[in-house]
Amino acid sequence: MTAKECITGRRSIRKFTDQPVSHELISKIVETASFAPSWKNTQIVRYIAVEGEKKEQLAKCTSSFPGNGVIISNAPMVVAVTIIKGRSGFERDGSYTTRKGSSWQMFDAGVASEAFCLAAYEQGLGTVIMGIFDEDEAAALLEIPAERELVALVPIGYPAESPVAPRRKTVGDLLTFQ
Numbered sequence: 379m380t381a382k383e384c385i386t387g388r389r390s391i392r393k394f395t396d397q398p399v400s401h402e403l404i405s406k407i408v409e410t411a412s413f414a415p416s417w418k419n420t421q422i423v424r425y426i427a428v429e430g431e432k433k434e435q436l437a438k439c440t441s442s443f444p445g446n447g448v449i450i451s452n453a454p455m456v457v458a459v460t461i462i463k464g465r466s467g468f469e470r471d472g473s474y475t476t477r478k479g480s481s482w483q484m485f486d487a488g489v490a491s492e493a494f495c496l497a498a499y500e501q502g503l504g505t506v507i508m509g510i511f512d513e514d515e516a517a518a519l520l521e522i523p524a525e526r527e528l529v530a531l532v533p534i535g536y537p538a539e540s541p542v543a544p545r546r547k548t549v550g551d552l553l554t555f556q
């Protein structure tokens with residue numbers, strides 16, 4: 379698979395088969411995703427693979443968007459993307475390095491999440507990044523400590539659908555030259 383095939387072929391998958399995702403395979407995917415770039419190579423992203431009863435409880439942390447709960451219930455595994463706060467975009471004394479403040483840690487989480495989803499796709503797995511869930515409830519369930527933050531939930535499994543790519547903007551819309 380070329381990089382272009384991987385980037386353009388990946389789709390958000392919201393229906394999965396019952397086939398479980400092995401711990402070995404998810405470890406391999408995280409190893410690949412670890413090569414994502416990060417602020418000063420701080421590597422602040424940590425992944426939590428959630429299965430079984432805890433995943434069912436996580437599915438209930440979706441009152442803000444119940445459709446996401448159905449997707450989580452049907453996925454064999456959900457990977458929670460978390461970050462260690464206060465490093466990416468920060469100086470050692472705790473001050474912000476740039477006027478973007480703490481935004482860089484979310485930037486790093488996004489970069490890593492896409493690397494994770496692409497690595498999963500290359501291994502035949504489908505993913506969907508979820509931003510809408512009951513954050514406080516989910517973080518409590520996953521016992522995320524105060525120095526970390528839960529950013530996204532990523533249901534992952536073998537795809538049971540092949541969605542058509544949602545329409546993309548044209549290069550003319552996206553790119554200008556100066």
Ligand SMILES: Cc1cc2nc3c(=O)[nH]c(=O)nc-3n(C[C@H](O)[C@H](O)[C@H](O)COP(=O)(O)O)c2cc1C
Pocket residue numbers: 388389390391392446506507508509510511543544
């Ligand atoms: C930050 C972010 C948050 C998202 N949140 C959700 C979500 O809560 N539920 C969902 O079903 N899809 C969610 N998506 C998936 C987008 O809807 C999807 O990426 C977009 O429609 C483009 O489709 P594609 O991923 O198949 O190319 C999210 C994607 C991103 C990047």
